[in-house]
Amino acid sequence: MESEFVTTPFGRRPMSLAMLLRQRRGEAMEAGTRRNKWKLFRSVCEARAELDVTDRALMVLDALLSFYPEDELSSERGLVVFPSNVQLCLRARGMAAATLRRHLAVLVEAGLISRKDSPNGKRYVRRGREGEIGEAYGFSLAPLLARATEIEAIAARIADDRQLLRGMKERLTICRRDIAKLICAAVEEAIPGDWARLSSTFHALLQSIPRAATLESLSPILEELETIRLGVINTLESPEKHRIASTNESQIERHIQNSNPESISESEPGLETVQEANRDLEPSSRLDRREPGVAGNGSRTTAGTNAGELKSFPLGMVVQACPDIVDYGPGGRIASWRDLMTAAAVVHSMLGASASAYEEAACVMGPQNAAVVMACILQRGGCINSAGGYLRDLTRRAKRGEFALGPMLMALLRTKDRFEVGLEEGCRKVNFGTEPGAPARQNGVR
Template sequence: MESEAVTTPFGRRPMSLALLLKQRRGEAIAAGTTRNKWKLFRSVCEARAGLSVTDRALTVLDALLSFYPEDELSSEKGLVVFPSNTQLSLRARGMAAATLRRHLAVLVEAGLISRKDSPNGKRYVRRDRAGGIDEAYGFSLAPLLARASEIEAMAARLAADRQMLRAMKERLTICRRDIAKLLAAAVEEAVPGEWERISSLFHALLQRIPKAATLDNLPPILEKLETIRLNIINTLESHEKVQMASTNESRFERHIQNSNPESLSESEPGLETGQEARPDDQPSAELKNNGQGRREDGGQGLQAVPRTHAGRLKSFPLGKVLQACPDIIDYGSGGAIGSWRDLMAAAVTVRAMLRVSPPAYEEACSVMGPENAATVMACILQRGGCINSAGGYLRDLTRRAGRGEFALGPMLMALLRAKDTPIGMAS
């Protein structure tokens, strides 16, 4: 549909190049283009923010569409409606004439309708002898049909953004609840930690949550809150492991009576490639035979204690981890790492720096254990120049660890060899 005529405004309304351009764009409709007018109107409502129209202007557009006799807007048919001001006001919920004119101007400015003024400024139709429309003057819906694809795409994008923002707000609410209850539990159980500082940081972040949340201002705050939650969880889990280790040691002292304390293997774990129990697991009760071939327990033997966490990766001494991955020391508190807790805290900082998502790191901690997950993050940092996506690499290692196909030994050994450092890990 292409017209050579230019419709200039009636009365005192001036003509402009922008108005001419909007008229031409409204007339450039591809042949065969059709849309259900009410579905298209719904898309306009969903894309209202992007089209810069008000809800009152949409009420007027709704009224104009009701004067179009067909449900399908078609480029093959006339798209001009010509209601009188009285009828248009009634269908616009009794809107006053001055308000009606103002919102009609908004629709024209937004490029959703165009005016087709008659010589005297009135809206009417001239019919031919067969009763068909020969010429109509009023408001053309052609711009609305011409921009149908653009409006539908804009509506879909804005709907997706709203859904993403809603999901992000839900995550924020859950994260706030988790942090508040975990802090209360830590204080109640008297777990060692800098809970006052963490609580102050938490409340400071809550004060920064904007009233009008958007996809631009909400993600940074959410990421910091998730980091705080992960740090609290790691601290609580580390405390629980220390408690369990103390319980296990006291249990062994009660049940294992050995006259030769050096007969038990006390050596540090070596760089082995298979899946083993971690060093803090319960060791099996293995006794050496004496030189005469009899056991020192009088031949009765000891009942072996079954291992726990058999599916976890084997851990290595903190000193060897730092020897293989010295770069992570710079991210420790005060530029030093003196314990596994310091390493796990530094790993959380490195995770955020390498853009590894909190869910990916939490899954790694669940599958490998917090200490081993921190060790893997230290290795990823050390090999940063060779890894394109740290998050994808960590997820792959987590899946392999879950299947029993990954061990820390070869990774640490490779880093030690790359540094030409002697490997003296005891087996």
């Protein structure tokens, strides 16, 4: 049986009050205390950070537990293990002797084991006539068993915090997905609101999410995101927005998806949806829509109509979605629509789009919208083989009323959010805003 006297260290290692208290705590455990050693070891691994032990020290503790002959640690039996350094190094996955001694000291300082040194400093056991253990010298596991309840409580709390953090991350992901898609829907449905500013605030908030997230760091961010989501929903659910949604619903029900493989995109909403929304909002300023494809020299009349119908967006939103265009502006900045159109004139030549293609796009879409399209093409230049062919195709679709800038800009805004799950993922082999799995397009897009 183990000695009840205090064991002082062998050799030149000094005795300290902390060592005395740890030994007394190990001896003061309640009678009948039992724990499965491997379950207790898993709790120690869970609570490793708060116990201030390293993963290598846990490897040494694992090796020490393997020398205990029973699966259950019990205060009624001896808790001293006495392996040699050679055997302990082998059980510790070949750890060097010097490293082993260092991590044994870490376990002692953490109060998980204690030393019970023999008179000569060796580890051994004295047995009785029938083989029972009389006196053992080595490392005592009594401190580990004495702290079993404390360690299990720490491990349970850490597991609960991890579960709460997982749930908070799930709520955060759903919340930011909702906000991104609601803003996109508001822009596509032409609902009045400062969506560019809200989108900028939303993306800035996402950028503040730390890489190593904790409950304390995520909680305020989640509260702000939920506030933004509630504000967007309230805006969309106002009586006027219900009236606009009812008008657009009939248009969506009669929508026939174009399956022509020559088309670049099938997922961008036609101008009919935007036009109906604009008619409801500003009935007096809506331009009469003309039939596309009239006589060849009547292109200027058609162009003027389409330019008036194609929805424009704030310059700040365009620059945020297409930051690469800023490098080509006067003085390396875009401060006005004139600067954007100047940069677009440089970019279309650089990308190989002919002057006639750009002039036609400006006539059909309007100079500002044509410049926005060139900025989008530059931003996604790695996904487009022929900028000129792509620009001409967009121009033809704008003439037919099948092109809108909203999905293109929102797709570029979503790609800037590296934390967004389930939204736009890299460069697609289809046009901006198309659904995953859509067939590949021609006309210069790969």
